[in-house]
Amino acid sequence: MKFIIERFDGKKSYEQTYTVEKKDIEALTLLSVLLLIKQTQDVTLNFTASCRCAICGACGVRVNGHAYIACDSKMTELFEEYKDTDTFRIAPLANFKVISDLVVDWEPAMENLRKIKPALVAKSEFSVKEGCRQNQEEFDRIIKQWDCILCGVCASECNKLSADNSDYMEPFVFTHAWRAANDSRSKDPMIHVKPSVTNGLWNCVHCQECANRCPKHISSADDIASLRALAMRKGLNSGVGPAHAKSFYTDLVEDSGRLNEIRLALRTEGVSTALRAGTAITLMGAGKMNPLEIFGGHTIEGHKDLVKMIEAAHAANKE
Amino acid sequence: MQKEFAFFPGCVLTQAAIEAKMSIEAIAPILGITLKEINGWSCCGASQAQDVDPLATLVANARNLALAEKMNLPVLTTCSTCLLMLRRAKAQLDNGQKERINTFLAKGNMNYQGTSEVTSLLWLLAQNVEEIKAKVKKPLSNLKVAVFYGCHSVRPEKDLGFESSVNPTSFETVVKALGAQVVPFEKRLDCCGFHAVYPAEKSVMKMTSGIVNSAAKSEAHCVVTPCPLCQMQLDIYQADAQDTTKSKARVPILHLSQLVGLALGIPAKKLGLDYNVIDTSKLG
Amino acid sequence: MTEQFTRREFLQSACITMGALMVGTGGLEKAYAASSTTTSDTKMPSCDVLIIGSGGAGLRAAVNAMKKNPKLSVVVVSKTMPSRSATTMAEGGINGVVDFSKGDSYELHAYDTVKGGDFLVDQDSSIKFCKAAGEAINELDYLGMPFSRTKEGKVKARPFGGASKVRCNFSADKTGHIVAHTCLNDAISSGVKFLMDHELLDIGVDNGRCEGAVLRNIRTGDIAPVRAKSVIIATGGYTRIFWNRTSTPYISTGDGVAAALRAGVAFKDPEMVQFHPTGVVHGGTLITEAARGEGGYLLNNQGERFMKKYAPSKMELGPRDIVARAIETEIREGRAFGQGLEAYVLLDVRHLGKEKIIKDLPQIRHVGKLFENIDLVDQPMIIRPTAHYSMGGIDVAKFDDMSTPIPGLFSAGEASCVSIHGANRLGGNSLSDAVVTGKIAGEGAAAYASKADFSAGKRLHDLAFQWNSRFKEVTSNSGDAKAMYAIREELGAQNWDNMGIFRTQAKLTSLSSGLEELQARYKTLRIPNPNPVYNTAFTEYVELGNLLLLSQAACLAASERKESRGAHTREDFLKRDDANFLKHSMVTMNESGKLQIGWRDVEITQFKVEERKY
Numbered sequence A: 001m002k003f004i005i006e007r008f009d010g011k012k013s014y015e016q017t018y019t020v021e022k023k024d025i026e027a028l029t030l031l032s033v034l035l036l037i038k039q040t041q042d043v044t045l046n047f048t049a050s051c052r053c054a055i056c057g058a059c060g061v062r063v064n065g066h067a068y069i070a071c072d073s074k075m076t077e078l079f080e081e082y083k084d085t086d087t088f089r090i091a092p093l094a095n096f097k098v099i100s101d102l103v104v105d106w107e108p109a110m111e112n113l114r115k116i117k118p119a120l121v122a123k124s125e126f127s128v129k130e131g132c133r134q135n136q137e138e139f140d141r142i143i144k145q146w147d148c149i150l151c152g153v154c155a156s157e158c159n160k161l162s163a164d165n166s167d168y169m170e171p172f173v174f175t176h177a178w179r180a181a182n183d184s185r186s187k188d189p190m191i192h193v194k195p196s197v198t199n200g201l202w203n204c205v206h207c208q209e210c211a212n213r214c215p216k217h218i219s220s221a222d223d224i225a226s227l228r229a230l231a232m233r234k235g236l237n238s239g240v241g242p243a244h245a246k247s248f249y250t251d252l253v254e255d256s257g258r259l260n261e262i263r264l265a266l267r268t269e270g271v272s273t274a275l276r277a278g279t280a281i282t283l284m285g286a287g288k289m290n291p292l293e294i295f296g297g298h299t300i301e302g303h304k305d306l307v308k309m310i311e312a313a314h315a316a317n318k319e
Numbered sequence B: 001m002q003k004e005f006a007f008f009p010g011c012v013l014t015q016a017a018i019e020a021k022m023s024i025e026a027i028a029p030i031l032g033i034t035l036k037e038i039n040g041w042s043c044c045g046a047s048q049a050q051d052v053d054p055l056a057t058l059v060a061n062a063r064n065l066a067l068a069e070k071m072n073l074p075v076l077t078t079c080s081t082c083l084l085m086l087r088r089a090k091a092q093l094d095n096g097q098k099e100r101i102n103t104f105l106a107k108g109n110m111n112y113q114g115t116s117e118v119t120s121l122l123w124l125l126a127q128n129v130e131e132i133k134a135k136v137k138k139p140l141s142n143l144k145v146a147v148f149y150g151c152h153s154v155r156p157e158k159d160l161g162f163e164s165s166v167n168p169t170s171f172e173t174v175v176k177a178l179g180a181q182v183v184p185f186e187k188r189l190d191c192c193g194f195h196a197v198y199p200a201e202k203s204v205m206k207m208t209s210g211i212v213n214s215a216a217k218s219e220a221h222c223v224v225t226p227c228p229l230c231q232m233q234l235d236i237y238q239a240d241a242q243d244t245t246k247s248k249a250r251v252p253i254l255h256l257s258q259l260v261g262l263a264l265g266i267p268a269k270k271l272g273l274d275y276n277v278i279d280t281s282k283l284g
Numbered sequence C: 001m002t003e004q005f006t007r008r009e010f011l012q013s014a015c016i017t018m019g020a021l022m023v024g025t026g027g028l029e030k031a032y033a034a035s036s037t038t039t040s041d042t043k044m045p046s047c048d049v050l051i052i053g054s055g056g057a058g059l060r061a062a063v064n065a066m067k068k069n070p071k072l073s074v075v076v077v078s079k080t081m082p083s084r085s086a087t088t089m090a091e092g093g094i095n096g097v098v099d100f101s102k103g104d105s106y107e108l109h110a111y112d113t114v115k116g117g118d119f120l121v122d123q124d125s126s127i128k129f130c131k132a133a134g135e136a137i138n139e140l141d142y143l144g145m146p147f148s149r150t151k152e153g154k155v156k157a158r159p160f161g162g163a164s165k166v167r168c169n170f171s172a173d174k175t176g177h178i179v180a181h182t183c184l185n186d187a188i189s190s191g192v193k194f195l196m197d198h199e200l201l202d203i204g205v206d207n208g209r210c211e212g213a214v215l216r217n218i219r220t221g222d223i224a225p226v227r228a229k230s231v232i233i234a235t236g237g238y239t240r241i242f243w244n245r246t247s248t249p250y251i252s253t254g255d256g257v258a259a260a261l262r263a264g265v266a267f268k269d270p271e272m273v274q275f276h277p278t279g280v281v282h283g284g285t286l287i288t289e290a291a292r293g294e295g296g297y298l299l300n301n302q303g304e305r306f307m308k309k310y311a312p313s314k315m316e317l318g319p320r321d322i323v324a325r326a327i328e329t330e331i332r333e334g335r336a337f338g339q340g341l342e343a344y345v346l347l348d349v350r351h352l353g354k355e356k357i358i359k360d361l362p363q364i365r366h367v368g369k370l371f372e373n374i375d376l377v378d379q380p381m382i383i384r385p386t387a388h389y390s391m392g393g394i395d396v397a398k399f400d401d402m403s404t405p406i407p408g409l410f411s412a413g414e415a416s417c418v419s420i421h422g423a424n425r426l427g428g429n430s431l432s433d434a435v436v437t438g439k440i441a442g443e444g445a446a447a448y449a450s451k452a453d454f455s456a457g458k459r460l461h462d463l464a465f466q467w468n469s470r471f472k473e474v475t476s477n478s479g480d481a482k483a484m485y486a487i488r489e490e491l492g493a494q495n496w497d498n499m500g501i502f503r504t505q506a507k508l509t510s511l512s513s514g515l516e517e518l519q520a521r522y523k524t525l526r527i528p529n530p531n532p533v534y535n536t537a538f539t540e541y542v543e544l545g546n547l548l549l550l551s552q553a554a555c556l557a558a559s560e561r562k563e564s565r566g567a568h569t570r571e572d573f574l575k576r577d578d579a580n581f582l583k584h585s586m587v588t589m590n591e592s593g594k595l596q597i598g599w600r601d602v603e604i605t606q607f608k609v610e611e612r613k614y
């Protein structure tokens, strides 16, 4: 059984292979395997861990290209996931700067957390002396997002961060913004929503990696969607992102009930945007799109009923 | 194999990815599958509308599912985003939302019960590889294929759940059954970026280009994807994307149904291969 | 200073006068080589209030120091990323009276605390603590902590061991995690600066005053003195002396306590370590008291709820020391399952029902699955005691500002001993301790720093020089890492076997010589990794040195305390002996590095010392 570990000693990167007996590690967690390698084979191997029971968030690493928290990953489960493998590839979390071997730099992520002001600012009816009031339902609404252990797994997998982190933040940062903004005790959600919008809220590519890998089953992607809806409700609806999302909605509810690619481009970016118009022309050139669709396609059968249903839902929701 | 399905084409199949519709309709009869398009289906929200109005999105998809239930058939779609949106809606409805949403559906005399499952073309094929093998007329033995899953055919695993999201195999199994060679492809589980092509254009172009280049590096003759949105992103935007990263490589991007069609011996024209933006003529 | 603080900025600007010392790797070493004996105080980084540790205590200290005097530069140092603390691991709850409607009061909480601590608690501190704990609950609520809620929307509490009223406030079974992140959020939003991946090596004390601390930047390996007007040690407990037989995280190596001991502060009540009754058999991880608080049963191999023999009125909710001893007794007398180290009894929560287990005990259920492949919904958990909490710690002289006897040096949280917990801490009291004493220490240290000047830092400079030499001496391309891990394993086993739940003179005497032998081996250790960059082996080496020192101190006090009290059970002195030992043990280090024991009377104010019965 081989573990190929991606290493970095502060100057150079290299790979190192460690051999262990399968029977010696079968009953272990991945963290125990790393400890075993460090303690019996190579003391220079660096990684971090603290609680060993999935609550401190210190032990995120990548296995075969996917992020896990090592202490919460049983080898039996990994064997099952990567059928027939006799080699595991262990690497540091992606989308973080590597300091050494499997150890990454959390400072930029902490600075991003600072931007969204993660602490609650309580409503003025509450006080330090008397505390707050919150009912169970309001508590239930936010508590899932409070499970975040800042392990960085979501960030490691995020396709948007991999492409460009200069106009985006780690998915968990949005989750932190979400939970502060959606707390019934919060004075003003915009304290957290505004900086989310200005720091990339609309740039999520919906790859669902964050939701898929989070060891606490948090979906930052959903939190991002929800923050977007909140931002739009609060009037933060200018810009390409909101227009793009809205045009899907408009097609669904106000127009035909189906999406129109060209209208989508026009609604999102306006008529003058050369590139998108170019795309539409590419589409028409390939014979894919009927140019007449731009004036409104066929409305789906039963669209009136669909609108009625949605209106009923809205009415019920307002009550 | 289940033979009859309530077919949910999804918006792009009616327009920008018309060739996906052509090819799926061409292969279905040969594989003995009957696809009955759901009358009056609406947009699934495309993982966007929920940003504006999650409730309306759920209502629309409950209606879509209810329409299929009326037909007494399971739902089949080829678009991964539709797959995710429909399955999510179904999970939400089956886990407590049903009654509430049904009061809204009642306004149009509809009712959701939860009787129709939702599956995808890829899954259906993966479950029936032996039958497919038997139907292959023109094994694609000289074709090197890079399989590109696309996010929403595997992630989030809890909503899709057909197979491991970090080590899926269904697609490889199907492509191999068609006789083609599957090349190692580093970015087979990456995101094409489609859903943020407007707000995060720069990043998305980089992602698209990275995928194309990775496929080129593995010397694939084409990239195949089960998802029409991924296909559109990688195909329509390929030239732009490659320009932004100053890359020369061009790789044809096929729909899964087109690749199946080729192996079944269906003429390229019937599969809409001439609609693909990056030239596919060498493949057919 | 800008709002967006980076480590570089700290090093360049907040450090006031940094010079070339810390910029770039190797710079430090060169600087030291050039000026090995002369002190140039303009070359030392500094800040007003330096806080070591980022658990609940350190984070509360930082925010409150900044509030107390916004002009001060306040920096939190942590050897990890800030949220990897023991605080995140606490599950059960946080004590504090907020509901007075059912006859509870601060006095009653204080009485329970004093009695729970077997009267080794300083009663003046305990009453102040309980009042502050009640206030802290509402403050945490105001800061955004999501507590589980009552029907009226108030903070919800559950019954907890040793408490006469229901006052253990909670958030599902992740209370500590939620407290830690509430404190961290507040610290981040308040603009607290962090120096993460920095490790405290020593505290500089010169002319009877604290000068600052020697820190190692783990990322670069640079070891530097940092001057501070006041220093707060909030590094948590030292239960890792039992190495793998503890519920606490890997960071709980008592670094701050050891540094304080070396700097001349007494280590108070070091023998007082709490054993939690319900640890996972393999690995020591905790199954929280909440499992019993919510109604779980402890069963022996006859299927009997054996606590009826040991604490008939409280049953499973008896205080930890009593429950832990009860389990060990069952094991010793053959009424348990398994053999030797693998012996265990059962903790059964199945009768609570699946829904309640899933809703109120999710974390415990997860731990059961992870370590023992047991789903608590279907099967009882297999458990036995584990070392869990350090009642002893850095001698704090004054509760009102959490100052140690050394001016400028403060301590808070589990690292400190003021003494609220005496010989046994009540479950739920330590999270309150961390946030309450953290806040007080922050305010105290800020008040002190507002009036004080920087000291010259001569001792600091020397200590940093010594640590640099030590790194060079200890690390090389050769050496045997296995020897280090062997010492650590043996240390844990020896402490557990001889200074565990049941202690005797003979065991402690043999431990004492065992520890000396381990110390001798430690002195010759060489670590085969000379790379200064994130050298975790060297961190482990430093921690092991601290654990050895702290074990010796605990062993000394455990052999001198010839009585049984709270968590300290001497089988050769089974009775509590108030005539001779209603006193804190005070272990200090003399000039030549030898440990000595002294005693200090317990503060008795309103509660009469009586027999502790449940």
Ligand SMILES: Cc1cc2nc3c(=O)[nH]c(=O)nc-3n(C[C@H](O)[C@H](O)[C@H](O)COP(=O)(O)OP(=O)(O)OC[C@H]3O[C@@H](n4cnc5c(N)ncnc54)[C@H](O)[C@@H]3O)c2cc1C
Pocket (backbone or CB within 6 Å): C052, C053, C054, C055, C056, C057, C058, C077, C078, C079, C080, C082, C084, C085, C086, C087, C088, C089, C090, C091, C092, C093, C094, C095, C175, C176, C198, C199, C200, C201, C234, C235, C236, C237, C247, C248, C249, C251, C252, C253, C254, C255, C256, C286, C288, C388, C389, C412, C413, C414, C415, C427, C428, C429, C430, C431, C432, C434
């Ligand atoms: C499993 C478990 C369950 C618990 N359950 C409860 C409960 O239900 N209720 C309750 O009240 N209490 C509980 N406790 C106890 C409680 O969590 C701790 O006593 C308390 O949180 C200690 O807080 P602290 O801030 O003093 O220290 P910690 O949270 O331990 O923080 C110490 C900090 O110091 C840092 N540090 C340590 N050494 C150095 C160094 N050399 N240099 C730099 N930084 C350093 C660490 O990185 C860490 O950030 C539990 C503890 C555990 C382990």
Ligand code: SF4
Pocket (backbone or CB within 6 Å): A154, A157, A158, A159, A160, A161, A171, A203, A204, A205, A206, A207, A208, A209, A210, A211, A220, A221, A224
């Ligand atoms: S869904 Fe959005 S936030 Fe989540 S990983 Fe993908 S791009 Fe990142």
Ligand code: SF4
Pocket (backbone or CB within 6 Å): A147, A148, A149, A150, A151, A152, A153, A154, A155, A171, A172, A175, A213, A214, A215, A216, A217, A218, A220
């Ligand atoms: S959201 Fe999940 S994956 Fe991301 S940091 Fe938090 S716990 Fe980890």
Ligand code: FES
Pocket (backbone or CB within 6 Å): A048, A049, A050, A051, A052, A053, A054, A055, A056, A057, A058, A059, A060, A069, A070, A071, A072
């Ligand atoms: S070590 Fe704490 S989460 Fe893994």
